[in-house]
Amino acid sequence: MSMCIATYRSFDDKADFDKKALSIAVGLTVGSWTELPEAQKASMEKHLGKVLSVTVHEPEQAGAGQRYADIVIGYPDINFSRDIPALLVTIFGKLSMDGRIKLIDLDVSEDFASAFPGPKFGLQGVRDLVGVHDRPLLMSIFKSVVGYDLAGLQEQFYQQALGGVDLIKDDEILFENPLTPIEKRVAVCMEAARKAQEITGQKLLYAVNLTGPTSQLAQQAKKAIAAGANALLFNTLAYGFDVLHELSSDPNINIPIASHPALAGAMYPSPHYGMSPAVLLGKLNRLAGADLVLFPSPYGSVVMPKEENLAIDAALKMPLHHVKASMPVPSAGIHPGIVPLIMKDFGQDVVVNAGGGIHGHPMGTAAGGRAFHQAIQACLAGVSLEEAAKQPNHAELASAIQAWGIKQS
Amino acid sequence: MSMCIATYRSFDDKADFDKKALSIAVGLTVGSWTELPEAQKASMEKHLGKVLSVTVHEPEQAGAGQRYADIVIGYPDINFSRDIPALLVTIFGKLSMDGRIKLIDLDVSEDFASAFPGPKFGLQGVRDLVGVHDRPLLMSIFKSVVGYDLAGLQEQFYQQALGGVDLIKDDEILFENPLTPIEKRVAVCMEAARKAQEITGQKLLYAVNLTGPTSQLAQQAKKAIAAGANALLFNTLAYGFDVLHELSSDPNINIPIASHPALAGAMYPSPHYGMSPAVLLGKLNRLAGADLVLFPSPYGSVVMPKEENLAIDAALKMPLHHVKASMPVPSAGIHPGIVPLIMKDFGQDVVVNAGGGIHGHPMGTAAGGRAFHQAIQACLAGVSLEEAAKQPNHAELASAIQAWGIKQS
Numbered sequence: 001m002s003m004c005i006a007t008y009r010s011f012d013d014k015a016d017f018d019k020k021a022l023s024i025a026v027g028l029t030v031g032s033w034t035e036l037p038e039a040q041k042a043s044m045e046k047h048l049g050k051v052l053s054v055t056v057h058e059p060e061q062a063g064a065g066q067r068y069a070d071i072v073i074g075y076p077d078i079n080f081s082r083d084i085p086a087l088l089v090t091i092f093g094k095l096s097m098d099g100r101i102k103l104i105d106l107d108v109s110e111d112f113a114s115a116f117p118g119p120k121f122g123l124q125g126v127r128d129l130v131g132v133h134d135r136p137l138l139m140s141i142f143k144s145v146v147g148y149d150l151a152g153l154q155e156q157f158y159q160q161a162l163g164g165v166d167l168i169k170d171d172e173i174l175f176e177n178p179l180t181p182i183e184k185r186v187a188v189c190m191e192a193a194r195k196a197q198e199i200t201g202q203k204l205l206y207a208v209n210l211t212g213p214t215s216q217l218a219q220q221a222k223k224a225i226a227a228g229a230n231a232l233l234f235n236t237l238a239y240g241f242d243v244l245h246e247l248s249s250d251p252n253i254n255i256p257i258a259s260h261p262a263l264a265g266a267m268y269p270s271p272h273y274g275m276s277p278a279v280l281l282g283k284l285n286r287l288a289g290a291d292l293v294l295f296p297s298p299y300g301s302v303v304m305p306k307e308e309n310l311a312i313d314a315a316l317k318m319p320l321h322h323v324k325a326s327m328p329v330p331s332a333g334i335h336p337g338i339v340p341l342i343m344k345d346f347g348q349d350v351v352v353n354a355g356g357g358i359h360g361h362p363m364g365t366a367a368g369g370r371a372f373h374q375a376i377q378a379c380l381a382g383v384s385l386e387e388a389a390k391q392p393n394h395a396e397l398a399s400a401i402q403a404w405g406i407k408q409s
Numbered sequence: 410m411s412m413c414i415a416t417y418r419s420f421d422d423k424a425d426f427d428k429k430a431l432s433i434a435v436g437l438t439v440g441s442w443t444e445l446p447e448a449q450k451a452s453m454e455k456h457l458g459k460v461l462s463v464t465v466h467e468p469e470q471a472g473a474g475q476r477y478a479d480i481v482i483g484y485p486d487i488n489f490s491r492d493i494p495a496l497l498v499t500i501f502g503k504l505s506m507d508g509r510i511k512l513i514d515l516d517v518s519e520d521f522a523s524a525f526p527g528p529k530f531g532l533q534g535v536r537d538l539v540g541v542h543d544r545p546l547l548m549s550i551f552k553s554v555v556g557y558d559l560a561g562l563q564e565q566f567y568q569q570a571l572g573g574v575d576l577i578k579d580d581e582i583l584f585e586n587p588l589t590p591i592e593k594r595v596a597v598c599m600e601a602a603r604k605a606q607e608i609t610g611q612k613l614l615y616a617v618n619l620t621g622p623t624s625q626l627a628q629q630a631k632k633a634i635a636a637g638a639n640a641l642l643f644n645t646l647a648y649g650f651d652v653l654h655e656l657s658s659d660p661n662i663n664i665p666i667a668s669h670p671a672l673a674g675a676m677y678p679s680p681h682y683g684m685s686p687a688v689l690l691g692k693l694n695r696l697a698g699a700d701l702v703l704f705p706s707p708y709g710s711v712v713m714p715k716e717e718n719l720a721i722d723a724a725l726k727m728p729l730h731h732v733k734a735s736m737p738v739p740s741a742g743i744h745p746g747i748v749p750l751i752m753k754d755f756g757q758d759v760v761v762n763a764g765g766g767i768h769g770h771p772m773g774t775a776a777g778g779r780a781f782h783q784a785i786q787a788c789l790a791g792v793s794l795e796e797a798a799k800q801p802n803h804a805e806l807a808s809a810i811q812a813w814g815i816k817q818s
Contacts, residue, residue: 027553031553031554046556047556054576079582081584081620083621083645085623085647086584086647086670089582089647092675093581093582093644093647093671093672094581094582094671096671096672096673096675097670097673097678097713100678103675127616143441144436144438144440145440146438147441147452147453147456147486161780171440172414172498172503175489175495211492213492213651214651215624216653235498237491238494238495238651239494239651240623240647240648240649242494242622242623242647242648243649243652261506262498262502263497263505264508265501265504265510266512266675266683266684267675267682267683269509269682270679270681270682271672272678272679273676273678273682274676274679274683275675301507304506383638
């Protein structure tokens with residue numbers, strides 16, 4: 001029987017967790033079981049959820065509020081349609097409100113996944129687009145540009161592009177507005193990208209923020225593409241994973257999509273409620289077709305524990321039926337002195353993504369990008385940042401290290 | 410200046426909350442302020458967020474992890490488009506991931522609200538449709554019907570309808586499926602509704618579950634309406650508030666929509682993260698156009714504290730610009746012996762919504778509905794349930810009280 005498998009962490013000082021697991025498996029599928037007549041059981045069995053395992057963790061001290069069990073339930077695919085809302089409502093709709101319980105893992109069946117093309121480009125496809133296969137990619141984030149006009153926006157874009165970054169992303173709070181509407185924003189920024197490329201030689205993706213009414217998003221995306229857009233930024237959780245899935249599956253939206261984690265903090269940080277980052281930002285984003293996935297790095301002020309960061313990274317890259325890997329983009333608090341750590345934690349298949357670490361560089365925005373490239377090249381060559389900073393033409397890295405230091409762990 | 414106003418509860422043992430409030434007001438709008446040249450300040454001021462108040466709550470015991478502040482910030486409407494994703498991404502996008510912080514209230518401006526027609530029917534409109542103005546409405550929930558065929562579904566519907574209920578709602582985990590596709594489900598259930606009405610005299614709304622790909626929901630709704638549907642059930646949080654808004658604003662979807670809280674438990678129960686139930690299930694549902702709003706009652710096993718229930722109730726009914734009130738539907742754990750409490754807590758403008766309290770009645774499903782009506786009539790007449798149960802023709806109420814008792818508080 002083909003099933004999607006959900007793993008929950010359920011907290012309760014006294015519960016009989018085996019009984020609880022059974023009540024979930026029955027309650028969220030056929031509703032009742034032991035009372036059913038035998039004839040009905042035969043016809044309903046294919047709909048019945050299965051308790052796959054229950055692992056109880058007893059705390060050292062009784063009554064400390066930390067007794068929990070990891071409960072694994074299989075949900076027959078026959079019960080729900082092949083879309084993320086149906087899956088989530090089944091496995092965590094009513095259950096999310098049933099006391100202290102968190103969805104910590106989710107494995108979808110091949111049958112369920114077959115309805116999802118997944119990322120159109122994915123990790124390798126994004127590399128192909130920018131022509132970079134032998135190092136981490138470098139992304140720069142617009143500083144807040146609310147209230148800017150097109151000229152101001154273009155100038156900020158150009159300075160970032162001059163640093164040789166591979167991607168530039170819009171501010172996620174820049175919505176459709178009369179000063180910088182999407183098609184004009186794309187036009188002026190892509191013009192700046194071309195000018196910068198003549199100097200840097202680096203191809204560049206500009207992830208423009210896709211906003212507005214849900215039913216008009218696909219049309220907005222096509223308008224942006226017609227204006228020359230070569231990537232999109234999308235606030236997935238504000239719209240729903242199914243909307244991302246429909247955008248990423250649209251054959252006429254043939255540019256990569258970067259999924260922003262805005263609002264995710266309403267769902268992942270509590271130990272007792274919500275969903276783990278690996279499910280929420282990892283598996284669901286990838287299934288829904290995000291080519292790049294942003295999430296809070298463990299290095300900055302907006303922090304997520306490192307093991308949860310690495311679990312997202314694994315979720316984006318592990319084998320998942322036919323679905324391509326997505327590119328991880330740990331974000332916030334990144335400066336050149338953190339590059340060795342990022343590459344230790346994520347390997348080369350990562351986007352080094354910086355805002356303040358580029359714009360705040362003492363020698364300016366373009367120097368900020370160059371400092372990151374110098375740091376990346378040093379790591380690839382096995383040279384310490386201290387050593388690299390002493391090399392000729394590495395003033396930008398030296399200046400960055402002087403400003404922000406080098407993070408050792 | 411027209412602004413939407415967000416109230417946060419921010420927890421921190423040591424923070425300078427005034428500084429934190431300022432960093433939110435600046436960081437989520439213009440990005441930086443004090444460093445700006447005066448000329449730029451003049452042009453940017455209209456975009457700058459305002460700290461409206463900061464109220465610090467010092468705990469009795471220092472370092473107990475319970476020091477917090479309620480921070481109220483005004484966000485200029487000029488910064489975001491008139492849609493819920495833009496509003497939420499602005500006020501709680503990145504901020505949701507910034508430590509222990511919960512969005513506890515939200516007041517939208519008249520300008521922002523002007524883009525939202527709100528509920529097409531609302532509390533009074535739903536009353537008009539069923540022709541009941543002088544008592545709480547009574548709703549019955551399908552038991553799990555996953556795996557049922559049309560005949561089985563129709564029979565369960567008919568038994569519920571015979572009890573004289575005003576509304577029947579689909580199981581929220583019943584998705585589009587070959588056994589009971591939406592248009593056939595509507596046809597057989599509305600046929601049963603007509604037959605039951607000949608006996609009970611009660612008009613009845615059947616909220617059929619609207620499911621499937623986001624872009625096809627409006628079409629599905631219209632297919633259901635063509636088949637005779639007179640209400641919809643919608644898993645709002647699985648799709649996004651903007652999708653509900655677009656459905657409720659569609660002039661061709663002229664039947665009420667009941668918003669189901671599936672997945673809400675991922676966002677409201679933590680004291681430190683997410684959104685309060687009054688915002689998540691109250692204000693946002695109403696703004697997005699839900700005519701009826703389901704939420705976990707404080708009476709059953711799926712519980713929510715009573716003050717949070719009453720805050721949802723207030724959010725659904727308080728003055729909100731031109732937006733109609735929505736009908737509250739506290740759900741789970743409801744039996745006839747709880748009716749006096751519901752009416753004490755919510756008044757008459759409430760839907761008494763029961764599943765097990767109807768299907769589990771010792772004399773059967775139809776008797777279950779009648780027992781609720783007897784309880785409601787007793788409360789309206791100022792007669793205690795004990796007394797009412799002794800009256801002639803009140804065997805159903807007596808039996809319900811014997812089975813489940815009367816809840817005093």
